[in-house]
Amino acid sequence: MNRGLVIGKTNVGKTLFCIHFAKFMGIRELNWLVERTDGQTERRRMSVNAAEVELSDATPHRTRNLQSLAVEFPHKKGTHTLLLSDSTGLCDGIHPEASVREAMAQTLEVLFSARIVLHIVDAAQIGRRLMQGVGSGDAWWDPVEEQLADYGGTQSGYIILANKMDLPEARSGYAALSKRFTRHRVIPVSALYATGFREVKQHVWRFA
Amino acid sequence: MLPSDHRRTTVRPIVAQHVIDQYRQGQIALSDALRQLSGEAAPGPSVSGHPTIRRERLQEILDELDALVGLHEVKATVREIFAYLYMQQRRQSLQLRAEPVVLHMVFKGNPGTGKTTVARLLARMFHECGLLEKGHLVEVERADLVGEYIGHTAQKTREMVKKALGGVLFIDEAYSLARGGEKDFGREAIDCLVKSMEDFRNQFIAIIAGYEREMEWFLSTNPGLPSRFPIHVTFPDYSVAALLEIARRIAADRQYRLSPEAEKKLRLYLEEALSSCHRSNFSNARFVRNLVERAIRRQALRLFEAATVDRQAAMTLQPQDFQREGMVL
Numbered sequence: 001m002n003r004g005l006v007i008g009k010t011n012v013g014k015t016l017f018c019i020h021f022a023k024f025m026g027i028r029e030l031n032w033l034v035e036r037t038d039g040q041t042e043r044r045r046m047s048v049n050a051a052e053v054e055l056s057d058a059t060p061h062r063t064r065n066l067q068s069l070a071v072e073f074p075h076k077k078g079t080h081t082l083l084l085s086d087s088t089g090l091c092d093g094i095h096p097e098a099s100v101r102e103a104m105a106q107t108l109e110v111l112f113s114a115r116i117v118l119h120i121v122d123a124a125q126i127g128r129r130l131m132q133g134v135g136s137g138d139a140w141w142d143p144v145e146e147q148l149a150d151y152g153g154t155q156s157g158y159i160i161l162a163n164k165m166d167l168p169e170a171r172s173g174y175a176a177l178s179k180r181f182t183r184h185r186v187i188p189v190s191a192l193y194a195t196g197f198r199e200v201k202q203h204v205w206r207f208a
Numbered sequence: 209m210l211p212s213d214h215r216r217t218t219v220r221p222i223v224a225q226h227v228i229d230q231y232r233q234g235q236i237a238l239s240d241a242l243r244q245l246s247g248e249a250a251p252g253p254s255v256s257g258h259p260t261i262r263r264e265r266l267q268e269i270l271d272e273l274d275a276l277v278g279l280h281e282v283k284a285t286v287r288e289i290f291a292y293l294y295m296q297q298r299r300q301s302l303q304l305r306a307e308p309v310v311l312h313m314v315f316k317g318n319p320g321t322g323k324t325t326v327a328r329l330l331a332r333m334f335h336e337c338g339l340l341e342k343g344h345l346v347e348v349e350r351a352d353l354v355g356e357y358i359g360h361t362a363q364k365t366r367e368m369v370k371k372a373l374g375g376v377l378f379i380d381e382a383y384s385l386a387r388g389g390e391k392d393f394g395r396e397a398i399d400c401l402v403k404s405m406e407d408f409r410n411q412f413i414a415i416i417a418g419y420e421r422e423m424e425w426f427l428s429t430n431p432g433l434p435s436r437f438p439i440h441v442t443f444p445d446y447s448v449a450a451l452l453e454i455a456r457r458i459a460a461d462r463q464y465r466l467s468p469e470a471e472k473k474l475r476l477y478l479e480e481a482l483s484s485c486h487r488s489n490f491s492n493a494r495f496v497r498n499l500v501e502r503a504i505r506r507q508a509l510r511l512f513e514a515a516t517v518d519r520q521a522a523m524t525l526q527p528q529d530f531q532r533e534g535m536v537l
Contacts, residue, residue, distance in 0.1 A: 094234045105232035108241065112224055147242030 001070070003083045004157075004204060005110055008120035009144060010060035010089030013163045015067075017120060017191035018086040019051045022069050024197045033083070035066040037102040063088050064103050066110060073205050082204065085110060092144045116157040116207045118200070119148050123162035123188070126176055127169030141180070149181055157207040159185045161200065166190040222341070266290055269333045276329075277457070278450040279322060285441050286330065293339060308410045310438055311339075314427070315417035317443025320494030323417040324380065326443075331376040334413065341374035341411075348377065350384040353397040361393040365400040372412045382416035383426035402432050446492050448478045455496045459525065464504060466525050473527040474499070503529040 006014045022030060030051050032044040044067075046054065056062065068085040087110065088103035095101050111117065126141075152158030160181060162174040165188045178186045185203070189196035224245055231241040270290065273283055289311065296306040311334075315323040328345055335343015348368050355361035369377060379385075379401075385394035405414055416437065418426065427434045446454065455474060459465055466474065477499070481490055491498075506529040511517050 090238055092239050093237050095238075098234070101232055101234055104238065105228050108228045108231065108245070109225075112245075143239040144242065147239050147245075151242060151245055 001081050001083050002115040002207075003068070003085055003110065003113065004071075004116035004118060004207075005085050005087060005107075005114035006118045006120060007087050007107060007111060007148065008089065008163075009122070009142065010091050011058065012089070012120045012122040012125075013056075013191040014089065014120050015063050015086050016052065016056045017118075017161070017163065017189070018067075018069060018084055019048060019055065020191055020194045021197060021200065022071055022084065023048050024194055025071050025073075025201070027069070027071065030069055033068045033070070035068070035106075037065060037099070037106050060091070061089060061100055061103075064099065066103075066106055075205075082116070085114070090144055090148075092142070111151070114157075116204055117152055117155060118159060118161055118204075119145075119152060120161045120163050120191075121145055121177060122164055123170040123173035123177060124164040124167035125173070127167075127171065127173030130172055130176060131169065149184060153183055159187060159200075159203055161196075162186055162188045163191050165195065166193050263294065266294060266337060269336055273326075273329060273333070276322065276325070277453045278446050279326070279443065282322075282326060282441055282443060285439065286326075286333075289439070290333070290337070293337060310409060310436075312405060312414045312437045313416075313439040313441060314423060314437045315415060315441050315443060316420040316423045317417075318419060318445055318490070318492060320492035320497075321443035321445065322493060323443055324378070326441075327376065327378045327415050327417065330415070331378075331413075334376070340376070340413065344372075344375035346372040346375060346377050347380060349380050350394065350397075353379070353385065353401075354393045358393075361396040362400045365397045366404060369401070369404040369408065369412065372414075373408060375412060377412055377414045379414065379416045381418050383418045383422035386426050386429040398430055398433070402430065402436060405436055445482075445490075448475060448482060451478050451493070451496050454493050455500050458497055458500045459504075462504065464500075464507075464523055464525055467527070469527040470503075470525050470530060473530050477530065499530065500525075502531070506531060 006018055008014050019030065028048065030046055030048060032046070032051075034042050034044055036042070055067075063086055066085055066087055068083045071082045071084045072079045073082060074080075087107040088100070090104055090107065095104065149160065152160075160177065162170070162177050164170050165174065170188075174186070174188050187196055187199045187203070189200060227236075227241050227244045230236050231238065236244075270287060273286055276283075292309065296309065300306045315327065317323050324347075331340070331343055331345040334340045346368060352368055353361065353365045355364045385397050388394050401414070414437075416423070416426075420442065427437070452471065452475060456466060456471075478496075481495065484490075503525050507525055510526075510529065511521065514521075
């Protein structure tokens, strides 16, 4: 089974994207495969609504394990299954908590074997930073995102998703993103309202 | 668990794993880790196939070994091995054939000559230059390998080997496996070990250690053994000067020092011990360690009565602290 990894900084909406994307793909009940950092796996079954409430949150590092959903795509006469993995949010520096570091290291490990990498960026936050510090060059841009994009440049299944497009500031953020990453494909989405998912589906389907 | 299709990345998995491990232990920041992961993935720095072992790193590792007192022959052998490993990589980058090396070793030497210390160091060194995946050391003795009933031994031995995969299996006092006689289960452990060493030839390194005479005998008990351990390292006894240096370092490690008179007395003791008839059960560095530890205890007793103790006195070991009677040999 191929793996599609959803990666990004903390609080950009990775988990919400996973839940709504799965719903968009026609999944009514989520069957999570949770890969814990200590190497054990467990299964969790919940409805879409329950998952929204339980798994996604405004506090950073809500997701501490790799949790994956099997998503099916029609392929020729049969179907292809993609393991859509939601990962722990990355943050720069050395995180003081060992368990968070462990979880982030797990994300990095999976990054290497994933066939599709969906890099979620908070476009609204970038837009806000642009408005605050105009003219200060690259100040709006985060080194972690930069490195991720650099890594993604060597991989074919990598795209950037500019999330939170439902917020007004996100428009300028998206513009800045696509200007900066001419080599990458940037798709505007809103994880909350499930907009832009059709393009994402097409991309994922191509590589699944 | 992992997707079946591995994409072609230019970063070697072992390098990537190393970077991720460094991050996990909190040694580097996330953006640095990512830079190393993506930076090396870029087609840029592929000058002469960039070997995973860097010479400077290797030198650093070897310096650590050089810090040990004496052991010139051991150091030379280890240097040889590492130079060979490095050369293998360079040959590989030139598309020459590089046969995997068999690095199972026999450590022979009297008690206290540093066999276990060197084995621990080696495990780390092999790991750091990427030869071993995990680089951990599994230290076992007869009791860990030999079972209680028929068939149990092979099971236990195989379990230990499995545990050691990707690292070093260090069997201390290995000769005891062959000591029990014809019906002893130790033989079964040897047979099983020999088999596993063939099966997982490049996945772990077995080091067997023991006293010189016993090890010679042990290797002769199974005709397959000597050829399966191509590297023999003999740990010679320490000279008096080396033993004194060791005593100085042991003391310095604990923030003590020897007064010149104490050193003189210690030298006399050591000379006597080296030339005495109990030569065979003289335990070299361990003997010195015990002597210094005893001296530290006696110094504490000596200063117990004193009302005030200055820094100098609290640090210095005097000749009267080194006592002959009841010497631990």
